[in-house]
Amino acid sequence: MKPSPQSPAVKVSGLSFTYQDAHTPALNDINIQIPRGSYTLLLGGSSSGKTTLLWSLARVVPEFHPGEIAGKIEILGEHNTSRSPQEMAPYLGLIMQDFASQLFSSEVATEVAFLPENLGLPYEELARRVAEALQMVGLSHLVGRDPQTLSGGERQRLAIASVLSGEAPILVFDEAKSDLDPAGRRQIDELCGRLCRGGNTIISAEVEVEEGAEADLAILLSEGRIVAKGSPKEVFANPDELIRCGIRPLDVTLLADEGGVPPQTVEEALQYLKERDIHPHPKAPAPKSAKPEGEEIASLEGVSFTYPRSDAGISDIDLSVRRGEFIALVGANGSGKTTLVKQLNRLLTPQQGNVYVGGRPTSEYDDAELASMVGYLFQDPDHQIFHERVKEEVGFGLRNLKLSEEETTSRTREVLELMELSELGEEDPYSLNKGQRQRLALASVLAMHPQLLILDEPTTGLDYLEVRRLMSAVEEMNRRGITVIAITHAMWLVARYAHRVAVISGGNKAFDGTPEELFADEELLSSQMLSRPQIVELSLRLGRYCPTVEEFRRTFTWKGAER
Amino acid sequence: MEERQSPSPLHHLHPSTKVLCLLLFLVWAMVFNHPLYLLAITALVVIINLIGGSFRRALSFWKFYLVIACAAVLLWSLFLDEPGPGYNILGRHIATSAILYGIGMGLRLISLILFAVVFSSTTPVEAFTYGLRRLGLPYRVGFSLSLAFRLVPSVYQTAKMVESAQQARGHNPRKGGPLRRIFGFVPLMIPTILYTLRSANNLSLALECKGFGLKRKRTSLARYRIGWGDILTLALFIVGLSASIWLRLKEYGAVIDRL
Numbered sequence: 001m002k003p004s005p006q007s008p009a010v011k012v013s014g015l016s017f018t019y020q021d022a023h024t025p026a027l028n029d030i031n032i033q034i035p036r037g038s039y040t041l042l043l044g045g046s047s048s049g050k051t052t053l054l055w056s057l058a059r060v061v062p063e064f065h066p067g068e069i070a071g072k073i074e075i076l077g078e079h080n081t082s083r084s085p086q087e088m089a090p091y092l093g094l095i096m097q098d099f100a101s102q103l104f105s106s107e108v109a110t111e112v113a114f115l116p117e118n119l120g121l122p123y124e125e126l127a128r129r130v131a132e133a134l135q136m137v138g139l140s141h142l143v144g145r146d147p148q149t150l151s152g153g154e155r156q157r158l159a160i161a162s163v164l165s166g167e168a169p170i171l172v173f174d175e176a177k178s179d180l181d182p183a184g185r186r187q188i189d190e191l192c193g194r195l196c197r198g199g200n201t202i203i204s205a206e207v208e209v210e211e212g213a214e215a216d217l218a219i220l221l222s223e224g225r226i227v228a229k230g231s232p233k234e235v236f237a238n239p240d241e242l243i244r245c246g247i248r249p250l251d252v253t254l255l256a257d258e259g260g261v262p263p264q265t266v267e268e269a270l271q272y273l274k275e276r277d278i279h280p281h282p283k284a285p286a287p288k289s290a291k292p293e294g295e296e297i298a299s300l301e302g303v304s305f306t307y308p309r310s311d312a313g314i315s316d317i318d319l320s321v322r323r324g325e326f327i328a329l330v331g332a333n334g335s336g337k338t339t340l341v342k343q344l345n346r347l348l349t350p351q352q353g354n355v356y357v358g359g360r361p362t363s364e365y366d367d368a369e370l371a372s373m374v375g376y377l378f379q380d381p382d383h384q385i386f387h388e389r390v391k392e393e394v395g396f397g398l399r400n401l402k403l404s405e406e407e408t409t410s411r412t413r414e415v416l417e418l419m420e421l422s423e424l425g426e427e428d429p430y431s432l433n434k435g436q437r438q439r440l441a442l443a444s445v446l447a448m449h450p451q452l453l454i455l456d457e458p459t460t461g462l463d464y465l466e467v468r469r470l471m472s473a474v475e476e477m478n479r480r481g482i483t484v485i486a487i488t489h490a491m492w493l494v495a496r497y498a499h500r501v502a503v504i505s506g507g508n509k510a511f512d513g514t515p516e517e518l519f520a521d522e523e524l525l526s527s528q529m530l531s532r533p534q535i536v537e538l539s540l541r542l543g544r545y546c547p548t549v550e551e552f553r554r555t556f557t558w559k560g561a562e563r
Numbered sequence: 564m565e566e567r568q569s570p571s572p573l574h575h576l577h578p579s580t581k582v583l584c585l586l587l588f589l590v591w592a593m594v595f596n597h598p599l600y601l602l603a604i605t606a607l608v609v610i611i612n613l614i615g616g617s618f619r620r621a622l623s624f625w626k627f628y629l630v631i632a633c634a635a636v637l638l639w640s641l642f643l644d645e646p647g648p649g650y651n652i653l654g655r656h657i658a659t660s661a662i663l664y665g666i667g668m669g670l671r672l673i674s675l676i677l678f679a680v681v682f683s684s685t686t687p688v689e690a691f692t693y694g695l696r697r698l699g700l701p702y703r704v705g706f707s708l709s710l711a712f713r714l715v716p717s718v719y720q721t722a723k724m725v726e727s728a729q730q731a732r733g734h735n736p737r738k739g740g741p742l743r744r745i746f747g748f749v750p751l752m753i754p755t756i757l758y759t760l761r762s763a764n765n766l767s768l769a770l771e772c773k774g775f776g777l778k779r780k781r782t783s784l785a786r787y788r789i790g791w792g793d794i795l796t797l798a799l800f801i802v803g804l805s806a807s808i809w810l811r812l813k814e815y816g817a818v819i820d821r822l
Contacts, residue, residue: 064768089774101765104713106687113784118774126784148716162773347727371733382761383721384728386753396750400733430757444732 007077009170009201010034010057015071017052017061026052028224030071034203034217036169039196041213041232042205044221045246045463046433050205051097053221054172057203058094059085076169090119093168097175097461099159103147108139111147111158115166133165136191151334153184160191171195173204178461181332181489183529189214207463208248209236220245236264246463248492251534254549257560266537278542278558292499294323296359297483298374298452303343303353314339314507316353321452326475326484328494328515330530331504337487340504341454344485345374357452368400375450379457381434381441390416390432390440391425397448415443419473435466442470446477453477455486459493471497492533495519495547503528516545572792573615573685578694580793581686587800588678592671594807595816598663601670607803608677617684621677628676632669639665645819663818688713689785702781718759725754 015030027049034040044050055061062069063084073080075091093115096102105111112130121129134140137157142150147158156179163171173192177185192202193214204215209232218235220228222245228235236242239249239262252269256262263269298321306313314336321327329337342348343355346362355362357373365373378384387393391412398408416422419439424432429440438458445453455474459467475497478484488494494501494515501518503511511524518524519532519540532540539546539555546552553561573581588608595601612618643665645658686694688709695705726736729750736747810816 058772060768060772064771085768085771086774086777089772089777094772096765096769098762098765100717101762102769104710104766104770105689106713107689110687110689110784114775115773117782117784118777120778120780120782122782123784123786126782130784166773342727345731347730367730367735367738368733371731374731376728376731378724378728378731382758383724383754384732386750386757396734397732448732 007074008033009036009038009076010203011072011074012053012057013072013074015053015056015069015073017056017067017069019052019061019065019067022067024224026067026224027056030224030226032219032226032229034201036076036201037196037199038216039192039202039214040204041209041215041218042203042221043207043209043218043235043242043245043247044205045207045465046435047223048221048245048463049224050221051174052224054094054174054203054205057088057170057172058092059083059088060094086118089115089166089168091168092170092172093163093166095160095163095171095173095176097178099156099176099179102159102162103155106146107143108134108145108147108150108158109143112161112165115162119166129165129167133161136164136194137161138187153180153187153333156180156184157187160188164195169199170201170203173202175205175207175461178207179333181529182491182531183332186529207246209242209250220247222246233264237262243464246465248464248467251492251549252538255552255561260560266534266541269534269538270541273542273556273558276559276561278556280544281555281557292322292324294325294483297321297323298344298357299355300340300343300350301354301356303340303350303355305339305343305348305350305352307339312336312339312507314343314504317507317509319502319509319512321483321485323451323483324478324481326478326486326497326499328498328501329485329487329504330489330491330494330501330528331510332529335504336507337504338456339507341376341456341485341487344452344454345370345376347376368402371397371450372401372448373451375445375448375453377438377442377445377453377455377458379460381437384441384444385429385437388428389425390421390427390429393429393440394444394447397444401448411447411449415447418446418476419443420469435462435469438462438466439470439473442473446473446482450482452483452485455484455488457487457489459488459490467493491531495533495536503530515547519545571614571616571685573611573681575790575792576685576796577787577789577793578686578690579697579787580694580789580797581682582691582694582698583797584800585678585682587804589675591800591804591807592674592678593822594804594811596664596667596671596822597816597818598666598670600807600810600816601667601674605670605674605677608674608681612677612681615681615685617681620684621680624676624680628673631672631676632666635669635672636662636665639668643819660818667818683712690787693783693785693787703776706775714759714763717762718755721758721762722751722755725751725758728754 012030012032015027016025017027018025030053042050052061056073057075059080061067080088103111105114109130112133113126116126116129134143137160139154139157139161142154147155150158160176177188192204196202213232215232218230218232219226220235227245228238228241236250236253239253242249250264252266253262253264255269263272300317300319303317304315312334317340331337339348343350344357362370385393387396394412394415395408398411416425419442421436421439421443429437432440458470462470474484498515501515502509505528510528511518519536525531535546535549535552539552542556544555546555592604612621640657640662643661645661647658647660649656649658692705692709695708696702734750736744736751739747
């Protein structure tokens with residue numbers, strides 16, 4: 001392959017692709033042109049075709065995942081048709097979403113060296129590339145470490161370095177930030193910016209839009225077709241379309257008049273609203289009492305836990321959980337959030353301190369009894385699904401509780417209805433999409449009628465529509481009195497759903513209070529690398545606290561507010 | 564984060580030396596079947612573990628060694644039909660030579676496991692691949708083989724995660740009678756296998772996209788040199804194995820005339 005210096009980095013003409021055995025095309029008549037040295041944001045919800053499009057550039061489809069392909073793809077001016085994914089490696093680097101399974105070496109340096117070693121480069125060149133790639137992602141100090149001993153964020157950066165070392169002019173990120181905390185995301189964004197300024201072409205697939213996105217081009221995909229294409233400002237300006245495509249829009253774009261040009265940053269929104277004479281609504285409802293004051297349902301007293309041969313864990317943590325509360329746990333990757341909640345259902349037992357559920361120490365419960373008190377939804381539903389039918393999967397926990405068949409059937413029907421999965425009861429769980437599988441996993445936990453529900457990053461990898469469906473079911477259960485503890489990096493979820501938030505940092509509790517108190521504490525937010533959702537930032541600038549756009553509309557009024 | 568071990572003299576040996584020593588040891592452990600001789604070989608591997616800094620790790624499997632030893636003695640004593648002096652248990656003649664042979668086999672298996680522990684503790688997966696390649700094995704074969712070893716811990720991690728997820732739904736596979744326990748592992752095995760297959764698929768995709776197998780002549784960041792330590796180690800293994808074969812030919816070191 002001889003790249004032509006004048007041609008665009010990527011040119012796709014009339015591309016369609018249908019996976020083998022699929023009935024509908026994953027991509028349908030895609031036409032795009034991406035200039036060299038540009039930064040392109042590829043947006044789309046689940047099954048929108050983002051990954052397939054990126055794979056087609058790298059020849060993963062149809063070489064690795066066969067199917068019927070039509071149309072033309074030019075990479076640096078050359079058709080990629082006769083290339084294998086291996087042959088594309090020097091020109092196009094692909095960073096996949098599931099970074100954990102991309103790492104296989106026993107040392108950071110050898111992991112990064114793998115790609116250039118495959119290119120047959122001399123030792124001096126290998127050493128230079130490894131050193132530079134590690135420096136770019138800030139991992140130079142970990143050169144001799146075993147990748148398995150790194151934190152999630154470090155491993156993600158290592159996965160990126162292992163592709164950067166190929167020095168391909170085009171870099172493709174497939175939802176590479178989805179597992180990262182806000183600080184990790186920021187680091188990747190900065191890295192992409194640096195790479196772009198250094199002449200690389202960046203294509204990044206995302207399920208979220210961010211304020212001030214530095215991209216040159218944004219492409220919105222839905223059901224394998226391009227729905228919108230243009231500058232981020234142009235594409236973000238249509239929040240309804242973004243929502244339809246499974247993308248959460250920028251909060252402030254939802255404040256514009258029907259047909260008007262919406263603001264996209266907090267500053268623009270302030271200007272926009274001031275021009276329209278914004279003022280507090282005369283009939284604004286009084287702020288609701290944020291915290292349910294039920295009896296204590298669970299507590300941790302001076303709990304410490306350290307993993308064997310490790311410094312990671314939690315130290316001397318106290319936490320009191322009241323019935324009906326919705327508590328969000330936030331903090332950096334590896335800060336101890338999961339370690340903390342696993343104490344509550346005895347998946348981990350504290351080395352120091354006591355854990356109580358329902359007023360009794362957890363050690364006094366048998367496994368099934370504790371599981372019926374404390375439900376736990378794991379981040380990846382595939383860690384638990386094993387039955388051949390959706391219904392049977394939901395009934396698994398109920399059979400462990402030794403409930404009658406009648407009761408099992410009745411509860412199964414009830415939760416499938418709540419999760420909008422009733423029609424899929426006879427289906428194979430593995431035939432469902434990720435969002436449906438996550439709801440199925442939640443259904444199987446809720447069927448056990450837990451009093452306390454723990455959600456461990458439940459929305460990772462889901463698009464906005466799926467997140468809303470999942471969270472509205474959780475909200476409904478919370479309204480019915482189930483206490484919820486949710487681990488999340490999404491601050492908008494904290495603002496929207498939580499009564500209370502705890503910030504975990506380095507295995508300690510750095511903050512415990514209401515979301516309003518957290519978002520008012522500039523110093524804490526900055527030290528914990530947390531940020532306010534746009535609508536919270538905007539409302540605080542206007543002297544009130546509004547966790548959602550709906551609340552903002554109830555609190556303020558302005559000309560043209562009736563959207 | 565995981566405890567880091569300071570490199571021992573064995574870490575510095577050339578990978579090809581270590582792979583050759585592994586092959587030589589596989590033969591060496593087969594030469595004798597007398598428990599005393601195999602005890603000496605086991606003691607030698609214990610010393611190698613001490614030098615390699617992996618003794619504590621090797622010792623952590625002591626329950627496993629005990630099971631192997633008991634199973635070996637029991638199986639060979641019962642099923643090896645040998646004449647000669649012995650004991651009559653429940654109407655069945657159990658020869659002393661069969662019991663000794665069983666003890667010997669237990670020691671042979673333990674010594675092999677101990678050697679595997681020190682080898683895996685002192686040889687990174689990339690060094691193993693390099694060593695195999697230098698000994699003439701095609702890169703793809705060597706890489707696949709070493710990758711299989713590397714994936715063992717990640718499969719274990721997946722299995723632990725799956726166990727936690729099922730435990731959170733009140734499932735405990737370690738409860739009940741033997742049959743219930745066997746069926747109790749189904750909810751753990753299916754997600755573990757499917758998750759592992761998915762991860763393996765992602766890994767192979769990542770390998771292809773990183774140019775795996777692109778060039779016939781692949782280069783390496785790792786640089787290994789054959790030193791005096793390698794020559795000495797190989798010489799010790801060759802001399803030890805030759806002497807053992809000579810002893811066996813002179814009819815030493817066997818309770819029964821078989822491997």
